[in-house]
Structures are given as C-alpha cells and as structure tokens.
Amino acid sequence: MTIAGPPEARPADGLAIDFVVESDRAQLGEIVRRVRDGRVRTNIGNVATLDDAVGAFNPTERVTGKTIIRVRP
Amino acid sequence: MKAIVVTDQAAGTAGMTLVERPEPEAAGNDVLVEVHASGFTPGELTWPSNWADRLGRDRTPSIPGHELAGVVSALGYGTAGLSVGQRVFGLTDWTRDGTLAEYTAVEARNLAPLPGDVDFTVGASLPISGLTAWQGLFEHGRLRAGQSVLVHGAAGGVGSMVTQLAREAGATSSAPDELPTGRPRSTSARRSSSTSRTTPWRMSAESIWCSMSSAETSRSGPRVWFGPEERW
Numbered sequence: 001m002t003i004a005g006p007p008e009a010r011p012a013d014g015l016a017i018d019f020v021v022e023s024d025r026a027q028l029g030e031i032v033r034r035v036r037d038g039r040v041r042t043n044i045g046n047v048a049t050l051d052d053a054v055g056a057f058n059p060t061e062r063v064t065g066k067t068i069i070r071v072r073p
Numbered sequence: 074m075k076a077i078v079v080t081d082q083a084a085g086t087a088g089m090t091l092v093e094r095p096e097p098e099a100a101g102n103d104v105l106v107e108v109h110a111s112g113f114t115p116g117e118l119t120w121p122s123n124w125a126d127r128l129g130r131d132r133t134p135s136i137p138g139h140e141l142a143g144v145v146s147a148l149g150y151g152t153a154g155l156s157v158g159q160r161v162f163g164l165t166d167w168t169r170d171g172t173l174a175e176y177t178a179v180e181a182r183n184l185a186p187l188p189g190d191v192d193f194t195v196g197a198s199l200p201i202s203g204l205t206a207w208q209g210l211f212e213h214g215r216l217r218a219g220q221s222v223l224v225h226g227a228a229g230g231v232g233s234m235v236t237q238l239a240r241e242a243g244a245t246s247s248a249p250d251e252l253p254t255g256r257p258r259s260t261s262a263r264r265s266s267s268t269s270r271t272t273p274w275r276m277s278a279e280s281i282w283c284s285m286s287s288a289e290t291s292r293s294g295p296r297v298w299f300g301p302e303e304r305w
Contacts, residue, residue, distance in 0.1 A: 023165070
C-alpha cells in the first residue's frame, strides 16, 4: 500500500495521479471521529511487544490484518 | 531507549534488529512522544526516504515505522498546539527516525489529538491507511456522491478504508473479480471484502487512477480507482 512510484502505464482515457501520503491533523480528526462513532473499523491482526517486533514482522505464516507493536503495555 | 533499526536495504524486514539508542530530542516545532503503539508498512524499507535524508545523506542505522499513538512528553522550541501529557496519533516524517522505539521526535503538525476512548493500538493502525484513502478519494479523486469507485485489494489496509469512506460519502464501491494483472482475487479477499458488489472491469471516460503500486497495467475503470495491493 502507498508510495510505490508512478504506474508503469497510464489509462488511455483517464488521469493517473501518483501521490505521497502526508500527515494532516484535520483529516486524522475526521478519521478518528468515524472510528469512535462506528462508521469506520480498522483490522488489527496481531499485536506484539517491541521485544517481539522483529519476529512479528517476519512471520512464518500469513497474517491477516495489520500488525501493531504495543511499545508500552 | 529500546528501538528497532535497519542498516541494510537488501535485507528487508529480516535485517531489523532491536538495539539501545539515545533518546531523541525535540527540535523546533517538534514534540517528543512517548510511543505507546507503532505501525509499520513493509514497503517503507524499499523507499529511499528510509535510507537517506532530504539532502541525500546516509541516515542509517534508521528506525523504521512511521505510524504512532502515544503521549506527548516534551515540547520543542516554538511548538504550539499540543501540550505535555496529551494523547496523540499520526504519521511521522518519512525521512526521520520513526516509531518502532520508546520515544520519537515528531513535528507537532503531523499529529492529532487521540480521544481518550480510542485505544493506542487502534490509533496507530489508522494513519497510513486512513490518510491514503482520504487523500486519494477526496483530495485527488474529488469524489462526489453517486460516483463509483473501483477498489483493488479491498480487504487490505488502504482498500478497506477506501471502501468504508467511499460508502459513507455516498459513492458505490466495487471490487473486480480479476486484478488488472490477470491475477484472480484471493478467496480471503473476496470473503472479507465489504464492497457493495463485485464487477467485471469496464472502460469509462474521465476515470481517475490513484496509483499505489507499480504493478498495474493500462486499463481504465470507474472514476476513482485504487491500486491492487492487499498487503497490510
């Protein structure tokens, strides 16, 4: 996901937009508001500690959902 | 402090090591954040920003991970808008040391307040997928109610966020049966996809292609198009 560079080919009758995602306080606020009221859900697949992070990012089996490192308990 | 670092681009995630690093200091307009939860996308290890700063200087060993949720522990000179002790989340600068660490220094403008009832792990999972979907749909795609959005990788991080935000905005989202690469969609993606429908790929005028992968081929579809990665 994100920022992999421009597409190798462009659509013949369309517009290709290549963009780098940037942080934006107002947009983050809109997103978290939707999470609080249930309009948007996130899919966390695995939560690991910082001590176990290297293993969590090199899984031996496919993990569905996002891996999050819980740095402080 | 404890931190994950990488030094060898060719090694990928296998090159990650847990080390002891000095705590960063908050520069002007920065805050120092006590990291509670961190998110990382494997793609960032292939991006030049992970290995060199904006002047092209080697910045290894670098700390990857650029999503975070945590608590502000110090303010840099001139920093406004956030206070010590405040819960925050956000996306940090790609060319600076990141969030797989106990502390990270971040420009205050890159952070937003994290409400007290939203868990740190949830906060750290939102910035890349949420902001990419938001900016693709509304800033670059100029999405309006009634339009259609074709979402490849609808079960992935960005794709699922695109689907949810597009639906709420009054647009119809669909996931194609086959990727433009000719690769059929995985059954897990089909099962967990929350798109309104699946549809064969169709040509239409005025399509906007929001590129998120270099693996795409030249096809055009509905007005807003999201790339095919299903990776989290």
